[in-house]
Structure formats: C-alpha cells, structure tokens
Amino acid sequence: MATYSSSTPVHAVEAGDYTRPLIVVTLLFFMWGLLTSLNDVLIPHLKSIYTLTYVQAMLVQFCFFGAYFIVSLPAGMLIRRIGYQKGAVTGLAIAAAGCAMFYPAAESGYALFLLAFFVLASGITILQVAANPYVTALGSPKTASSRLTLTQAFNSLGTTVGPLFGGILILSSVAPASTEQLAAMTEVQQAAYRATEAATVQGPYAVLALALLLLAVVFAMVRLPQISHAEDAVGMAATAPSQSIFRHRNLFYGTIAIFLYVGAEVSIGSFLINFMGERNIAGLPHATAATYVSYYWGLAMVGRFIGFAVMRYVSPGVTLAFCATMSMALVLAAILGEGRFAMWSILAVGLFNSIMFPTIFSMALHRLGDLTGRGSGILCMAIVGGAIIPFVQGFVADQVGIQPSFYVPMACYAFILFFGAKYARLYD
Template identity: 45%
Template sequence: MSTPSTPARLENPPAGMSSTASGTRMALIAMTAIFFMWGFITELNGVLIPHLQSVFELTHARSMLLDSAFFGAYFVMALPAGRVVARVGYKLGIVIGLLIAGAGALLVLPAAQMASFNLFLPALFILATGVVVLQVAANPYVSLLGTPQRAASRLNFAQAVNSLGHTIGPYVAGLLIFSATLLSAEQLAALPAAERVQTVQPLYIGVAVALLVLAAAVYFFRLPALFEATEQADSRPHGFAEVLRLPHVRWGVLAIFFYVGVEVTVAHFMVKYVSQPTIGGMSERDASLYLSYYHAAAMVGRFVGAALLMRANPRRMLPLYAALNILLLLVTMTTLGGVAMWSVVAVGLFNSIMFPTIFTLAIERLGPMTEKASSLLVMAIVGGAVIPPLQGLFVDLFNARLGDETRALQYAFFVSILCYAYILWYGWRGSRLSGAGLPGAGPSGAGVAAAKD
C-alpha cells in the first residue's frame, strides 16, 4: 500500500554520497526480503487451516477462527503499531515487528506439541501483530528511500515481491506439512491427532529463524533511519471522525474491508474446494498447488494492471475487474470439474489491482489527512477476520441441509459475490469526490494523480 512521499532526513547522515547510496541499496535489499516474508507468512493459513480442520475434526466455521485470530490483529493492533513506530522510528519499528512475528512463529511450536487448537489462536494473533507493525513501518520506509520521483516504482516492486511470497507460501507450506514424514497419506491420516499436528513444526521453525535473522540484519547494518513528518503539514488537528465524513474515504474503508475479506475467503477455501472429488479430485497436498496458482495469477495481474493503469481510468477498471470476478464465481457455482476449478483460480487474476486501486482512490486529495485515512484503511484489513468465518458458517448450514459438501462450498460463494458487488459500486459511484470537506491543494499519496477523473 502506498503512502505519501514527504520530506525525510537521516537520523545520522552519512559522511558522503557513496555511503548514502550504499545504505539505500542495503535497505532496499532488506525491505525486499521483508516484503517477501510477510507475503509468505500471510498465506500459510491457506494450508494450515484445512490441515488443522482435518486433524481436530473442526467445522468450517470453527476452522476459520484461525483467520479471525490472524486478521483480527489488524483491527486491534493497527493504531498501537502506529504509536510504536512514531516513538522509535522506522528502522527500530521494523526490527520490533520482525521480533514480534518471530515470537509468534515460535509459539506455534508448543501449540503443536500440546495438540491444542485453542493455543494456535493466540500464536497466530501474535504472529500477525508483528506483520501489522511491519505494514505500518515498512511501507512508508520504502516510499522514503531514494528520490520521491521513483517512490511509486519502489513500492510497486516491493508489492510484486510480496505477491511472490503469497505465491510460494502455499506450495512450500503444503510440501513441508504434508511431507514432514515418510508415511503415505493414508498412514499419516491413521496417526493420532497429537502426532499429525506436529508436522507443522518444521515450517514454523524455519519462519521464526528467517524472521530473527532479518531482525538482526536490519538492526546491525547501517541502514538509513528515516523520519516522516506528515503531521507537521497539519495547519490544525484533524480527527478520525472528520476524515470519515468524507464519502470516498468512508466507503473506501468498507471497500478495503470487503476486498481483503473476499480475497482471504477465496484463498482459504481453495484447498478444500479443489480437493473435492467432483471438482479437482485430488489430495489436499496437491490442491495446495492451485492456491499458489491463484496467487501467481494475482502477481501477473498486478504487473499487467500497473501497465494498463498508466492510461486507463481506475474508476472504470475497478468495477470491470469486480464484475469479471462475479462472473467467474457464478461459473464455479454452477459447474463441476476443470471448469469449476480453473474459474475460481482465475479470480486471483482480477483481484490483482483491487487493493492498491481502492487505497489510492480512498486517499485522493486528502493532503495532511492522508495519514489518518491510511491508518483507517489498514484497520479495515480486519475484513480478513470476518468474511471467511461468515462464509464458513454458510458452508456448514448448506452442508447440514443438503448433505453435499461440494454443493455447500459452491452455494456459499454468494457471500464472496456480495463483496465484489460492493467493490463494483465503490469504483463506479462510491469513490467519487464530493468536494466538501477536502483540504486544499497538496499531494495526498504516491500514485494519487493516476486516480483522478
């Protein structure tokens, strides 16, 4: 997500230009690794949820509590994370985020050792809290590294690497979780729950080690520690209520809520859906590969969409992409086999531009109020904690009534269709500027000019 490019300074300015360039390059390399890691971490739930659902024999609705624990951290911890970063600065904020995420990954180990589903919930909440701190700190840090003219280029590259993490995460997770022993799938299923759940431990040990190594690298390397002073541009204080009175912000917060909710929902039902006998007819391990295809499609779509948006009006592209996803979901709800499978995978292609486009439209022409609007938009990522359990509840209801899990999974996609319908409306009507209450001239964020009519 992009943030306003504002004047910045170094806490300890280097002695020469070459030192500055070297520090910037090192910082960009470190940030690239961090963006990859949080994309990777976010997608582990897509494989972890069906695995734990099978191990603990959970309902669809209860298994989605893992999503609620992870994405609920965005709502609860976004503002505290902002205060931490404001107090310690971006560099130490990034280090703290990495350490918190590493601690959360390590807490998965006793949860698995004790075979306790309930202990997985606080572990994932803490892991997600670290990711929230990284979101708050790393995005503006990348935008402030180097020249302001290339801020959008740096952020697009970082987001593409983030998408790579989303793409690789499910494949690696499926490989490690389902191949952690030399047993066949049938032999693994015959093991007690306490032994099957421990197959997640190698994955989270690796995640914890990677996060702690990155934290050490950021702390000890001479990376620029940048200050961002957007609040200094305020001629008077602006409250969150004042920001929410602007319709394109208010409806934009809801659009982010529904978008993240539907993106996570489709992803986290992907493995269970594709593995159904009349859809893909494969094991959950093999089905996890299609979750990677889903995110790979989003990564490709992000590059293509970025090129198209150089000329196209985002207020037309956003509703068009939402309409295409509605069509794809209708296809998967009414067909079986390869058509149903590939139509739901293709949803990822048209998800690609939605988050950055909604974000850009929602912060358009906000000037000094951009920072508060950005905080509200980050909090709206809590949609990933609300929509998946809601759709899971309908899966359980339909399954109890029909006695057909495949049909239940298909019919429950109506929840996702409603989310895309709102996004379509936001792009078409809700994102329009009202004029009343907008601050005067001034930059409102990277890429905002592209969002104007």
C-alpha cells in the same frame, strides 16, 4: 515531493534516491505474503486433525486478521515513537515469536495454535502500518497506485511460494483420516494420530522464526531514510479520531472496500483446498491441492506486474471496476460449474484480485494531506475483513455446502465494483 531525514540535515530527495529504500522495504512485503498464505495450507490441515467444522476452522483467519483491528492503532503509536526502521525490526521480532509458538502449540492443541496466529499477525500488522504509507510517500502521488502495486507484486511472490512450501513440508502425501476413520480409532490412537500430524508444522515454523530473526538483524543494521511527512502522519493514527476525516468520502468508501476485498481474497484462499477436494470439482488430495493454491496467489503476482504498467495509462478506478467485474463473473462460474472448469475459474480470480488492495488503498488516501497517516491506520484496521468474511462464508458452507458459500465473496466484489466506478476520475 516528500522529504526525508537521516543523521544528516533534511534534504529534498531526487527520484533516483528512492530505489534503495524501496528495494529494502520490498523484502517485508515478500515475507509477510509468505506467512499469510501459509494459513491456506494450515486451515484444512488443522480442520482434519481436530475434526473441526468450517466455522471452527475459520477461527484461524479470525485470530490472524483480528490482530490487524486490535494492533493497527497501537502500531501507529509505536512507529511514531521509534520510527519506521525500528518499528520494522520490532514487527519482525514479534512475528518470529509467533512462529516459535507453533512448536509448543503442536503438543498442546488448537487453542495455542490460535494464540500463535494472533501473535504472528500482530508482528505483521506493525510491518503493514509502516510499509504501505512509506511506499506511497516515496515518489509522485500520481504514481502511488502503480508503485504500491509493484511492491505488492513481491508480496504476491511470497504468497505464491507459501503454499508450495507448506504443501511439501507440512501436508502429507497421504490423504488425511476421514471422520469415519477417526471414529473407528481408540482414544489413544486418535491422540497419537493428532500428535503426529500436528508435529509436521514444528520444523517449518522453527525455520521461519529463525529467518525472521535474521531479517530483523539485517534491518537493524541497514541505514534507511525517514520520510518526515509520512512519519508524522502515521503517528496521527493513534490520536483521537477527527470529526472531519470521514468527510473525505473516498476514504469512507475505501475503508469498506478494503474490508470486503481482504475478506473476499482471504476467504477464497481459505476454502480452495477443501473446494478442490470436492468430488464434483477435482477430488484432489490436500497435498496436491496446495500446489494449485500457489496458482491462485501466483496469478495475483502476474496481475500486479501487469497492473503496474496498465495504471500508468488507465485510471485506477476504471481498472479496479473492470477487475471487480471479472472476479464476480469467475466466482459465479465456480459456483454454477463443475469439474476442472469450476476449479480453474476460482483460481483465476487471483489474477483480478492483483491490483485491488494497492489501488483501493491509494485511492482512499488521495488528497488527505496531514490526515494521511490516520487514514492509513483506519485502512489497516479494515483488514479485519479477513477475519470476518471467511467466518461468514464458513457458516454458510456448514449450512448449505462449500460451493454455494462462494456467493459471500461474490457480494464483496460487487461493492468494490461500485467503489471503482464511483471514483473512476479521482485523479483527473
């Protein structure tokens, strides 16, 4: 069992003593979930405003999740120097700065929006690098997947609230202007239209910036324990790569699985509003479709609570393989189907996405010992899949259409099925 230190000498921690720090850290999971899922609302919104192709629109996710790749290792160095609590405060402050940048971005153009997404995600990355290994260390290794799944459930609560928040406050109830309608406008009318539509993000993101600053103040004042083993390990994420770390094959395959899982989940969410707007699917306006995006993330929340209970009795690997199989089947149904059947098939993937990230993460770190922190840093870097896979699907969508482009995330789930089956008995 891990120990932690505070201003008093280090003591062994009773299981009950983990409750308070878990509750506090769970607030972080909720907040970054809300901020991440708002991208699914902004992508079609910005696509419409600036008449972007799918590839251009996916630059939002490229900049957002690209920050994970660039910032993860420096975040490990930062957390080693200042600790988990101050690291969380720093991450919240940087995320708040990113949200504040949306105000001038609405008056400047798409390029500044992309920079704002990068800054926002940099703050979230610092939170991720600290929080995930922190949760895995607060209890028995055998229940690490279950515990991380529980905290991820509150992350899913944030992702469920995000699209509802964005749909009400950002997306207009009036359908966005079509390419033909924009072409019929004069340059002055186009500029006025874009300015009006872009300004809808200013108020909501200003509120989010204030909320993040308030949360930073709260975290600065609350006393949290520090887990010595986890803190030392996270610091190792910034050291020179060890020749032996990828000899742990579960970490090697787990890194690929995290890359593909995050890519698939983010890619599906990014295309949902446009997918449901297709005439042969549901023909929904953006504001209405945003409500249904909350079902996608809400089902993930429900699935994580279910997974929390199931994985106390069923092998994490077996559970992971089953969920990957169901995800593949549902994506295929959305590709081949039409109407509400196709719409609900793709939304239902959220239920089976639910346990994938925490399960892959904890399986990949299994028995790494002092290499746990370095492994965590590598896994957080692999979240860059959220930047690459949507970009790939965007390219396919531009070439052959949005519906067949979902073969891209379907292929990602095939590897996750392999990973779950291969390590079905990892904890035996």
